[in-house]
Amino acid sequence: MIDKITLNDGNKIPQLGFGTYKAAEQEGIDSVKFALQNGYRLLDTAAIYGNEVAVGKGIVESEIPRNEIFLTTKLHRENLGYESAKKAFAESLEKLKLDYVDLYLIHWPANTKNYDNWQKANSETWRAMEELQSEGKIKSIGVSNFRKKHLDALLEKAKVVPAVNQIEFHPGYWQPEVTKLCNDLSILVEAWSPLAKGKIFHNEILRSIAEKYGKTVSQVTLRWIIELGAVPIPKSTTSERILENLEVFDFKLLPEDVSIICELPVMGFSGELPNEWPDVVKVDH
Ligand SMILES: NC(=O)C1=CN([C@@H]2O[C@H](COP(=O)(O)OP(=O)(O)OC[C@H]3O[C@@H](n4cnc5c(N)ncnc54)[C@H](OP(=O)(O)O)[C@@H]3O)[C@@H](O)[C@H]2O)C=CC1
Numbered sequence: 226m227i228d229k230i231t232l233n234d235g236n237k238i239p240q241l242g243f244g245t246y247k248a249a250e251q252e253g254i255d256s257v258k259f260a261l262q263n264g265y266r267l268l269d270t271a272a273i274y275g276n277e278v279a280v281g282k283g284i285v286e287s288e289i290p291r292n293e294i295f296l297t298t299k300l301h302r303e304n305l306g307y308e309s310a311k312k313a314f315a316e317s318l319e320k321l322k323l324d325y326v327d328l329y330l331i332h333w334p335a336n337t338k339n340y341d342n343w344q345k346a347n348s349e350t351w352r353a354m355e356e357l358q359s360e361g362k363i364k365s366i367g368v369s370n371f372r373k374k375h376l377d378a379l380l381e382k383a384k385v386v387p388a389v390n391q392i393e394f395h396p397g398y399w400q401p402e403v404t405k406l407c408n409d410l411s412i413l414v415e416a417w418s419p420l421a422k423g424k425i426f427h428n429e430i431l432r433s434i435a436e437k438y439g440k441t442v443s444q445v446t447l448r449w450i451i452e453l454g455a456v457p458i459p460k461s462t463t464s465e466r467i468l469e470n471l472e473v474f475d476f477k478l479l480p481e482d483v484s485i486i487c488e489l490p491v492m493g494f495s496g497e498l499p500n501e502w503p504d505v506v507k508v509d510h
């Protein structure tokens with residue numbers, strides 16, 4: 226049983242989730258079903274992953290009651306704007322075959338068309354999301370890949386403070402400034418690519434810490450994220466790994482080991498931000 230964290234809107238989110246990027250078609254259905262049947266309750270998908278249909282089928286096939294599941298999906302960056310957000314949300318709901326989602330996120334704070342007016346695009350999108358939330362179609366609304374300037378601009382007009390900011394967060398790249406800002410604003414941080422898409426497994430320091438606790442590198446890394454107050458959403462389509470990634474609640478890291486992991490050098494930063502978002506998103510290092 227995974228404990229839950231109370232969000233700033235009063236809703237509760239599991240402390241550990243299940244990522245689904247690149248898990249499509251039958252593999253997506255099977256992995257979601259397996260994850261749910263083995264204890265995961267938080268699922269993370271996005272319109273751009275092209276697997277909302279599969280995730281919806283996995284939920285049905287798992288036979289886990291809908292109200293026990295916390296389903297997140299995201300608005301694709303090319304659909305920012307009031308009308309387009311509402312349309313895109315309706316399409317996601319239709320693909321998922323659900324009548325509400327637990328968490329809907331603005332996937333990225335800008336798109337290729339709005340470098341100059343991303344503030345307005347985000348505010349209008351947010352207004353649509355606030356309405357969908359008050360209609361009961363979304364339980365919690367949040368953002369993803371937002372840095373300080375994006376949050377500041379959004380909060381100028383927002384009626385609702387984002388419940389979550391989902392950001393790239395793993396050893397070597399955990400964005401301490403954004404994390405601190407979110408903590409100060411009571412915005413929960415979700416950690417995407419918590420395993421740095423597999424790049425953490427060769428790190429000798431992580432290996433030796435894992436050995437000391439009799440755990441795997443993945444388990445130590447997920448535990449470190451949880452101890453920093455963030456919610457990791459590891460992805461796997463391999464049964465043993467899906468199970469392995471759940472075994473992170475029977476041990477704690479010593480503070481000195483948490484600090485050592487915090488200080489690890491960059492080992493797997495996705496590198497996509499500086500190239501893709503030169504005007505809007507500046508990397509922290
Ligand atoms: N908001 C955003 O912009 C983003 C959100 N995300 C979300 O975060 C989720 C997780 O991030 P993701 O980029 O998928 O990467 P992860 O950091 O979760 O790494 C996934 C990779 O690690 C492997 N893996 C998983 N568990 C283990 C293990 N115990 N031992 C060894 N290898 C393991 C998987 O292999 P295999 O599957 O073969 O087992 C896969 O290759 C995504 O699926 C998505 O839901 C991700 C990126 C951006």
Ligand SMILES: O=C1CO[C@H](CO)[C@@H](O)[C@@H]1O
Pocket residue numbers: 246271495497
């Ligand atoms: O959600 C996502 C899945 O991973 C991709 C590659 O890192 C990201 O670009 C995207 O934001």
